[in-house]
Amino acid sequence: xxxxxxxxxxxxxxxxxxxxxxxxxxxxxxxxxxxxxxxxxxxxxxxxxxxxxxxxxxxxxxxxxxxxxxxxxxxxxxxxxxxxxxxxxxxxxxxxxxxxxxxxxxxxxxxxxxxxxxxxxxxxxxxxxxxxxxxxxxxxxxxxxxxxxxxxxxxxxxxxxxxxxxxxxxxxxxxxxxxxxxxxxxxxxxxxxxxxxxxxxxxxxxxxxxxxxxxxxxxxxxxxxxxxxxxxxxxxxxxxxxxxxxxxxxxxxxxxxxxxxxxxxxxxxxxxxxxxxxxxxxxxxxxxxxxxxxxxxxxxxxxxxxxxxxxxxxxxxxxxxxxxxxxxxxx
Amino acid sequence: xxxxxxxxxxxxxxxxxxxxxxxxxxxxxxxxxxxxxxxxxxxxxxxxxxxxxxxxxxxxxxxxxxxxxxxxxxxxxxxxxxxxxxxxxxxxxxxxxxxxxxxxxxxxxxxxxxxxxxxxxxxxxxxxxxxxxxxxxxxxxxxxxxxxxxxxxxxxxxxxxxxxxxxxxxxxxxxxxxxxxxxxxxxxxxxxxxxxxxxxxxxxxxxxxxxxxxxxxxxxxxxxxxxxxxxxxxxxxxxxxxxxxxxxxxxxxxxxxxxxxxxxxxxxxxxxxxxxxxxxxxxxxxxxxxxxxxxxxxxxxxxxxxxxxxxxxxxxxxxxxxxxxxxxxxxxxxxxxxxxxxxxxxxxxxxxxxxxxxxxxxxxxxxxxxxxxxxxxxxxxxxxxxxxxxxxxxxxxxxxxxxxxxxxxxxxxxxxxxxxxxxxxxxxxxxxxxxxxxxxxxxxxxxxxxxxxxxxxxxxxxxxxxxxxxxxxxxxxxxxxxxxxxxxxxxxxxxxxxxxxxxxxxxxxxxxxxxxxxxxxxxxxxxxxxxxxxxxxxxxxxxxxxxxxxxxxxxxxxxxxxxxxxx
Numbered sequence: 001x002x003x004x005x006x007x008x009x010x011x012x013x014x015x016x017x018x019x020x021x022x023x024x025x026x027x028x029x030x031x032x033x034x035x036x037x038x039x040x041x042x043x044x045x046x047x048x049x050x051x052x053x054x055x056x057x058x059x060x061x062x063x064x065x066x067x068x069x070x071x072x073x074x075x076x077x078x079x080x081x082x083x084x085x086x087x088x089x090x091x092x093x094x095x096x097x098x099x100x101x102x103x104x105x106x107x108x109x110x111x112x113x114x115x116x117x118x119x120x121x122x123x124x125x126x127x128x129x130x131x132x133x134x135x136x137x138x139x140x141x142x143x144x145x146x147x148x149x150x151x152x153x154x155x156x157x158x159x160x161x162x163x164x165x166x167x168x169x170x171x172x173x174x175x176x177x178x179x180x181x182x183x184x185x186x187x188x189x190x191x192x193x194x195x196x197x198x199x200x201x202x203x204x205x206x207x208x209x210x211x212x213x214x215x216x217x218x219x220x221x222x223x224x225x226x227x228x229x230x231x232x233x234x235x236x237x238x239x240x241x242x243x244x245x246x247x248x249x250x251x252x253x254x255x256x257x258x259x260x261x262x263x264x265x266x267x268x269x270x271x272x273x274x275x276x277x278x279x280x281x282x283x284x285x286x287x288x289x290x291x292x293x294x295x296x297x298x299x300x301x302x303x304x305x306x307x308x309x310x311x312x313x314x315x316x317x318x319x320x321x322x323x324x325x326x327x328x329x330x331x
Numbered sequence: 332x333x334x335x336x337x338x339x340x341x342x343x344x345x346x347x348x349x350x351x352x353x354x355x356x357x358x359x360x361x362x363x364x365x366x367x368x369x370x371x372x373x374x375x376x377x378x379x380x381x382x383x384x385x386x387x388x389x390x391x392x393x394x395x396x397x398x399x400x401x402x403x404x405x406x407x408x409x410x411x412x413x414x415x416x417x418x419x420x421x422x423x424x425x426x427x428x429x430x431x432x433x434x435x436x437x438x439x440x441x442x443x444x445x446x447x448x449x450x451x452x453x454x455x456x457x458x459x460x461x462x463x464x465x466x467x468x469x470x471x472x473x474x475x476x477x478x479x480x481x482x483x484x485x486x487x488x489x490x491x492x493x494x495x496x497x498x499x500x501x502x503x504x505x506x507x508x509x510x511x512x513x514x515x516x517x518x519x520x521x522x523x524x525x526x527x528x529x530x531x532x533x534x535x536x537x538x539x540x541x542x543x544x545x546x547x548x549x550x551x552x553x554x555x556x557x558x559x560x561x562x563x564x565x566x567x568x569x570x571x572x573x574x575x576x577x578x579x580x581x582x583x584x585x586x587x588x589x590x591x592x593x594x595x596x597x598x599x600x601x602x603x604x605x606x607x608x609x610x611x612x613x614x615x616x617x618x619x620x621x622x623x624x625x626x627x628x629x630x631x632x633x634x635x636x637x638x639x640x641x642x643x644x645x646x647x648x649x650x651x652x653x654x655x656x657x658x659x660x661x662x663x664x665x666x667x668x669x670x671x672x673x674x675x676x677x678x679x680x681x682x683x684x685x686x687x688x689x690x691x692x693x694x695x696x697x698x699x700x701x702x703x704x705x706x707x708x709x710x711x712x713x714x715x716x717x718x719x720x721x722x723x724x725x726x727x728x729x730x731x732x733x734x735x736x737x738x739x740x741x742x743x744x745x746x747x748x749x750x751x752x753x754x755x756x757x758x759x760x761x762x763x764x765x766x767x768x769x770x771x772x773x774x775x776x777x778x779x780x781x782x783x784x785x786x787x788x789x790x791x792x793x794x795x796x797x798x799x800x801x802x803x804x805x806x807x808x809x810x811x812x813x814x815x816x817x818x819x820x821x822x823x824x825x826x827x828x829x830x831x832x833x834x835x836x837x838x839x840x841x842x843x844x845x846x847x848x849x850x851x852x853x854x855x856x857x858x859x860x861x862x863x864x865x866x867x868x869x870x871x872x873x874x875x876x877x878x879x880x881x882x883x884x885x886x887x888x889x890x891x892x893x894x895x896x897x898x
Contacts, residue, residue, distance in 0.1 A: 005553070037352040040359060044393045090367055091395040138398055140442040177516035177563040186481050188474045188513045208593040208625050213758070214566075218559070220751050233509045233555045234472070238333065257754070259747040272337070285335040328623075331809055 006236050007224040014269035014282050018298065020305055023291055024062040026276030027053050030288055038287075046088040047078060047097040049288055051104050056292040058107060058316050059299060059307045068108055075101050076113050082125070083118030084136065094136045095126060095148040102152050106319060111156070120158045123149050131166030132184075142183045143174050147196035150203045151313060154325050159203070168206050171197050179214030191222060191231040195244040198251045199312045207252065207330050216254035219245050227262030228281070238280045239270045239290050242297030247311040250300055253330035260301050267294050267301075362386055370399060375406040384426060391430050391437040401446060413452065420451050428462070435466055441475045445482055456487030471507045477514065491521050502547065509556035516563060528568035538693050540564060545697055548713070549704060558713040565694075565720050572651075576673035576793050577659035578817070579647050583838055584633040586614070587816055588649050588659070589673075589793045593625035603629065606648040607637055620813045627790035628814045638663065671794060675769055682727065682762045694725055712745035723759060731763055753784040753804075761787050768795075774817070778803070790814045796839070801825050806849075808833040815840075823848070824869075835861045847872035853884045860889055869896040 030053060031039055042049060050071060057063050078086045078101065084093025085101040098119060105111045126134045126149065133145040146167055153159045173185045174197065180189025181197035194215070201207045222229040222245045228237025229245045242263060249255045269282040270290070277286030278294035292314075299309040308317040312327055320327065340348070366382050380403055383396040391397075404423070408416055427444045434440070448454045463480040466473060484494060495518045501511045523536040532540065541564055547557035576589040588603065596603045596616045605612045614633065618626030638645060647670075648660035661672035686694075698721040705714045719737045722730035738756045742749045760781045765788060768776045776795050780802035789811045792798075796817050801824040808823065812833025815821075820842045821834075828848040834840070835858035843865065850856065850873040859865060868889065870876055876897045878884075885895050 035356065037356050040356055041390060044390070044395065086395075090363075092398045094394065136398075138401060138442070138446065140438070142438075176513060178513075178559055182474070183478060184481075186514075186517050187478050188510050190474065205624055213755070217751060217755075220748055221555075223747055225747075232472075233559070234507060254751075254754075257748065257751040262747060279335075279337070280333050283337055285337050287332050289332055 005225065006230075006234055007226050008228065008237060008281050010226055010266065010269045010282055015271040015273050016265070016268055018268060018303065018305060019271050019273060019276065020060055022273070022276030023271075023278070023295065024057065024060050024065065024276075026286065027057055027288060027291060028062070028065045043088050044091060045097075047075070047085065047100040047104070048087065050074070051100040052288045052292040054104055054107055055315055056288070056295050058319075059292075059295050059309060060305075061307065063107070071104065072108065072110055072113050075104060079114045079118070082137075083115065083120075083122030085114070085119070092136065093122070095123070095133065095145045095152070096135065098122065099148040099152045102155050103313070103315060106155050106323065107315065109322075116156055116158075120153065120156060120161045123152055124161045127162050127167065129166075131163065131168070131170035133167070143171055143181060143193050143200070144183070144196045146171050147200045150200055154203050155313070155320070155323065157323070157325075164204050168201070168204050168209075171200050172206075172209055175210075178218045179211045180218055189218065189232060191219070191229075191241050191244040191248065194219070194248045198248045202251050202312050202327055202329055205328065207328070210252055210330070212252040212254060212330055216249060216252055216257055219249050220254070220257035223258055223263065226266055227259065227264075228266035229258075229263065236281065237266065239267055239278050239297070240280065240293040242267050243293035243300075243314065246297050246300045247314065250311040251329050255300065264298065264301055264303075267297055270294055359386065366396070366399070375403040379403060387440075388426075388430055388433065391434050391440045394439045397439045397443045400443070404447075404450065408450070417452065420447055423447050431466070435470065435473055436475055438475065441479050444479065448483075448486070454486070456483055456489075459483045460487075460489065467501075471501065471505055472510050474510065477510055491518055494518055495522055502543075506551070506554065508547070508554065509559070512556045512560040516560065525568070531568045532564075534687060534690060537564065538690060541693060541697060545700065549700070552704060552708050552711050552714060555713065558717060561717060562720060565724050572657065573674065574649065574651060574657060574659040575791065576671060577647065577649055577661050578669065578671040578673075578793060579638070579661060579663050580669045581638050581663060582668055584635070584638060585630055585838075586633060586647065586649070587619075587628060587630045587793055588616075589628050589790065589814075590651075591627070593627050594629075594651075595625050596629050597624075601652050603652075604650045605631070606646075606650070607633075608642075608646055609648075612637065619816065620810050628793060628816070630816070641665075673794065682723075682766070686724075691725065694721055697721060698725065710744050712741055715741045715744055719759075727759070727763055728766055734759060750784070753782070757781075757783045757785050758787045765791065779822070786811065793817060796820070798822070807831070813837070830855065832858050834858050837862045838864065840865055842867040844869040845873065846870070849873065850875045852878070853881070853888055856885065856888060859892075863891055865889065865891055866893045867896075868892050868894070871896055871898060 033039065054063065054066055057066055077089055080086060080093040082093060085098040086093045087097045101114065102119065105113055128134060128141065132141045133149045134141055135145045149162065150159060150167065153161055174181045174187065176182060176189045178189050181193045182188050182190060183193055198210065201210060222231070222241060224230060224237050226237055229241040230237050231241050231244065246255065246258065249258060270278045270280070272279060272286045275286055278290045279286045280290050295306055296309045296314055299306040300311060309315070310317045310320050313320050362382050362385055366379060369379050380400060383399055386393055387396050404419065407419055424444070424447060427440060427447070430440045448459065460480070460483050463476055463483060466476040495515065498511045498515045498518065502508050519532045519536065519540065520530050523533045525531040525533050544557050544561045544564065548554060548561065570591050572594065573591040574588060575591050578587040586605065595601065603616055605614055614631035616629045616631045619628040619630055620626055642665065644662050644664045646660060646662050648658060651657040659672055661670050663670035698718065701714055701718050701721060705711065705718060708714055715737055719734055722734050738752055741752050760783065761778060764776055764778050774794050775797040776792065777799045779799045783803035783805060786805065793814055794817050795815060797820045798815070798818060799822045801822045803826050805826040805828055807828060807830035810833050813836065815837055817839055818837055819839050821840065822844050824844050824846040826848050828845060829851065834843065840862045841864050846869055850870060852875060855875065859868070875881060882895065882897060889895065
């Protein structure tokens, strides 16, 4: 009686083992055809695309197959005069791509390629009087950008550049009745935003302000009968939520509230045996975005073929450790 | 990137698709190149609007082109007559609406609409509200639209009561209500605030709201949103910051202060002031758990002669932040080792909210209704969980056994979340153990054989001297255990403990038994080295006991322990 549960059914012939080599091949050759339709159409997010590709290759121990020089040459001219970095040449700077660029350069230990002081200045310039961050000069406010700002500064060792107390105040004002977080004060809870806000609070040392039991419950209720995770109630499961939800649970010390076996079964079913890569759900088209989050999710679940991933930065754990970023998660 | 089904197509279909894409790509590349040229030459004109419009109507996530349109409009606002600008803005709103119809979930489109509205001389907010109504009819869960609605409401000062009424309408007619309940949760505390509890609702309205939600989940027991919302209604308000306990120990010359939630005593903006016999003392406070910035429990060491044994009694007082309401005092008498003052957990604030007779009566009847629903829908886990929450709210000790039965049923109905239910049950069991301890007015807590999978409320057990944790499923004694500053005897036998990092720097700890656990190596016991009064340690039945030379290694590691039992 009543509303049926939205979910997928995993076919019996869906992949059950991790096809690591296929994924490495898929990413290594992605973007080699510069005239591919999908590739061109996603130019507006290229910097993030490069970060997704590099990170997943590094997690699989295959970073050496990516062209470091070409990538560094790509990143450098994307820094604009204001200090901000754009997704690609000919696009406007934005906090989203500034973070992706800093993550890429951190992976490659090559921050000297850009003007770090100017990046810090750019991030600082986007903080508003209420503590929030705009994504760029055009003023869109979103807790995603609060995360981008502090994650960028944390990787650069420059958290002192902004008003952290005010930034925290704003993020906390986005906490909802269900313990989750939305884009802006009053916005509905969403797993992506929750990842950004718990990551933000981890970086700023304020995780004790989270109601971990309440939020953890909301997060573990994302798991559907298929084993997959959705992003909020009554939505379909999607492999990228294996990251947003799982990383959030890890940050607040409640990863064990998810049924790991069932989730792993779902993630593996999202692989494409033919092309390599992961899709959002079994049988759909693959892309680098879902490939990263499928692999990163498996890492959080303890898969030993993949490097341990840092749940706040979504980079191999050894990277933030190498640069001494202080992070304390709940346990 | 989302929801693109992989379709198996014939060679012919593949070729056809490739041709179409090549054509689209050619158009895309030509158009973006043209725009690039014009932008380079600083040409902000109608043609650029045309060209960017063509790209954006297919790909509204191309954020740079929304930026460019804004640059053009700013240029126009400068160059053109107000009437023409007005017309341009109207056209843009029309264009935006067509974009939204194709893709109602693009951040860039919605933000640009906000920007245009903010730049209009005479914005028509009523029309925007109508637009929101329309889009929410298509998809009541579109959070972009809800956020845009909140923007419109704020800009045009729509009365909150009207928005509340809107949510009531939606909830009574639709199925997909999470977004509406969420919105309600933000509106109710504004329209009907509980003046004593921030962010909560006045009781009269709360009771009506319980009814509303009950109707919702009785009509459709599978509607998750109502159950989530109901849990919130049953919950407690955020606790005001309080000092729960002040403890003084003469032998250790030490003072412990326990707050109701984590604070940073060392921040520039807050101060914890100490008075001994009305004399101001500025000690060095430190958190009980070493490196943490925020902690519930703080301690300080008193200077040498502060607590001399001369006078009949001494008054100790701590004040937080110059706030007279936030203080605690106690008196330590001559000859007494220790003294304390604490709020009782039996006072309703600690585990559940205060209840008037009306509320309690109504919730009791709702509990009965939920139990009836549960009989009709035995597999409905929401119902089982809600029955438990109601029992906790009404009478945690009275419903203790029944609660455990419901948890058993819950783990069958919703096996995937077994570990969550085990942890939640552990929390409720520990609440009851604390209540029993408080009612008995003793400092001994028995949490043995309760299927505990985790420890909670350790920061409220500062005064406990004897703790029995045996026969549970604990895997560690974590850093939160550091708050057990008065603990003298610990029985943690028959668990699965591998890690005892929390058993460090416990100044009163004398006896520990950890029989039949999972301690693997001497290094695992390193934390105990800092428990200087520890004289008895029983490790029988741990893997570590089978290591060669283990007794001498442990004697070296823990020289203060007189008796270490390995067999």
